[in-house]
Amino acid sequence: MTRLFVFLIAFLLIPVAPQAQVPDAPVADFTVRHVGGGRSDTIELRQLAAPSEEWFISSQELSDLLGVGRFWRTDVRKLVLRIDDRRVTFTVGARSVVGNDETIMLRQEVLYFEGEAWIPLEFLSDVLPRLSDRQASVDAQARTLSLGERRLNVLGLEVSRGGDQTELRIRLESALAFRVDDSRVRNLVIKIYGGALDPGQIRLNTAQGLVDAVRARQADGYAYVEVDLSQLASRYQSLTEDDGKTILLRMEQAPVTLIPEPQPRGTYMVQTLPPEQQGRDVAVRRVVIDAGHGGGDLGAEGLNDLREKDITLAVARQLEKILERRDNIEVILTRDGDESIGLIERTEMANRYKADLFISLHCNAWPNARARGVETYFLSPAKTEWDADVARKENAGVRAAEDLDFMLWDLVQNAWIQESATLAEEVQSRLSTDLGMNNRGVKQAGFRVLVGAFMPAILVELGFVTNREDAARLSSPAFHEAAAESMADAIVQFRARMDAIRERSR
Template identity: 35%
Template sequence: MRRALLAVGVVLAAFALGAQTPSERWTVIRNGAPAGSAPARLFGEVETIDALSLCDALGIAYQRDESGRYILLIPEQPVTLVPDGAFAQVGVEIVHFPLPVVRDGVRLFVPGEFLLDLLQRYAPGTLRIDRAARRIKWERPASDVLELEAHREENAVVYRITLAYPYPVHLEPVDSTRLELVIEGARLGGGALTISGDSALTARVLWDAKRGRAVILSRVPLYGARLQGPDLSCRITVRLQPAEENGNGSLAYGDTPVEEELREAKRSWRIDKIIIDPGHGGKDPGAVGRKKTREKDIALDIGLRLRKALRERSRAEVLMTRDDDTFIPLGERTRIANRSGGKLFVSIHCNSSRNRRAHGLETYFLSPARTERAMKVALKENSVIQYEESRDQYKDLTEENFILLAMAQAQFVKESEQLAALVQKEVHKRTRLIDRGVDQAGFYVLIGASMPAILIETAFISNPNEEGQLRSKAFRQKLADGICDAILEFIDRSGT
């Protein structure tokens, strides 16, 4: 694990400094007509292609999520790319690259062989690649509706429709046995479409190519119809409920009530429970200063002070992974947070370095390390596993599995980074410690947290001056108050 993560960091650093050689452009011919091109760059002997320009030329949609990841919406096989990451997620599979993904303004350069192989495997229709001429010829299917399948549920029939592109869609009922699914901008073939699966409820599905809609003719009167999607796999779902199973009345229809779902999600994610995690404890002393100051004692004292401040200044419930000198395995800490329904996870530590001049404050969130310094800090904190009786839970934590876990937590990356930045600002304001900034790294203690999670390195216990500060109750109170200020500002910004 250590070697793998360190190797990734070395590659990232070398790649960022390496020479970029201008190269040709890849041209795209779509259904016999020129459709655009994508720039390519050589990094050493590896050709990279701008994935976003290539998608534009091919007519493949993509989006950037709140955590900064790019998702190429290839039908049934969405691809996730992370700037600076030397990997991609294709469905549930992780594909490794010889070089990291590079974002350059509006361009996203990805190893070309990966992109070309991906398109050849998953793009609908017929795709031919001429590598010598740097040309892609794509004959798209005649219809943008690639598949329609049906299955029965307890009181409904569900249709899943796969599109070639995430077109806007909505439902328009005609009468109790007929409704129209409008797919804006899609190319549809004429006639009826073969339905796979259980279609007993439906007589026919007809395509009205001129008006860009599907006409669903039901054998029985309908009580309700709901539409969801398109999702990242370019699928839409239509749920039909027969009147005979739901009582009489007019046909109720519409899209999924997104606004209400968002309101409910916001209610369920009100930040009403905060988990404080004092690092180390018990048989694990953490770092030890020249005056025998132990990190575990400092972290616990700051944690207790933070709990008191939060209870006095907020309405949130505040829990601690430990409130005495107890050893808690790294993996158990986030399990405690998840089991208790935590909404924020704050792990408190003291920094340490062989260089006794190193000083200042830094805060981390979970993601593959971008710098060698961040990697070293993570390796120091992860070394706690030497005190655990069983290390089986870590034996499969290879670089690949770590990436999967980090990406699973990526839905909270933006919030985690925001909280980390607020902690840096507020603690610096209270203590005047040097601000070493916010960074990301692979801390075991943050893996698995189903909530925004950060790890704060409050000061260097290895620095004689900062060790002296950490031994001061007044200084530890300033640290706790600064973290509290940051959490309260984060809650206020979240509107919860």
């Protein structure tokens, strides 16, 4: 009797997988269009997770729809589908979907209803493209589902070698924003925004030149191409060819001397102190990001109806999100909408909030449409006529740059000139290297928006709205995110340098 009692208690304590207790669950017929196949089917879906309006598809219907093998274990409530070359596992009561070694989370749990597993429809639209070469789109209002092969836009890979130089080319269907992560030794990772690829096509198993191996992976909204190097490269460049349809990674083995590319009306490359002499006790915890222009001040206007004020705000918002969520750095925006703010008010805001850094975002414009690329400034009297012209444009509405009160600059910003130059170099290096943009260098000029900042302060010109290649980038939300990621990396690197200096001074 005692044994029976213990057995009953143990049985009652066994966890029971969630069941959909919705006897009157809404039912709807969805039309399935097979893209490229010319046929259509009808499937029955249910809303089983009230009050959620998520639709669910039965595991049997799902396996029939995809034409894949199905294995259902009633005892442990697990479902396995064989999709292409992946073993995809669902568990009733769980939100996780396991495809080989990759785990992806659904928003809704897998449910048990009428003797089988029911899968949230989001699996088809959000997860299936990550696990296979198929894609699906759902229009719940129209009760339609389109199913077909995933359209690839990362098409191929070529590696060539000549002397001490190795070039890697990634062919794209159309121009896409990208950035290069070089944070790991002998490894470069190219993140392609909006990229879709077949990892089997984008790979290299036989070493060529500096490239030891190449592999690729697909993520939600991004494609990654990872390059292993056989030895340290003395430098690399990321460029584009064929109107952005080819990403070019050029790596060099032997030390080379960097020669600045000739630019319209000249540039001034900043000479900074040795690393052991750079910086003071700067702890980067709070950053003010200034989206240039706004309100009635449109800023530069260029191709494709681009307006500087819109671009700077979009990038500022992305930078705020990345720094706060990823790097635990507090961010204050001088404006978070289309509003007009005076130049003096922007640095006053940074001082009032006791910011550790001030970064003002802008875009360039020039009558010569060939002018292109990114450049970063810190406050000092202009060294070239080009720098003075850029400052005059950004200082519109206040006294001209040559009339600025540099006594104020001497008293305030001069105390931070070395840190500002160091920050400018970090940002300029990341933007030009990660994004494959023309590197116009670090410069100095009399920008009114930087005057009076009691902290390291820089102004970033993100590209030319008057150049076709730059304008295409500046109009892309993917580029806004990529540029923000690069600047966030630069800020984190600057913080690490300042932390190291502080440690040495103890």
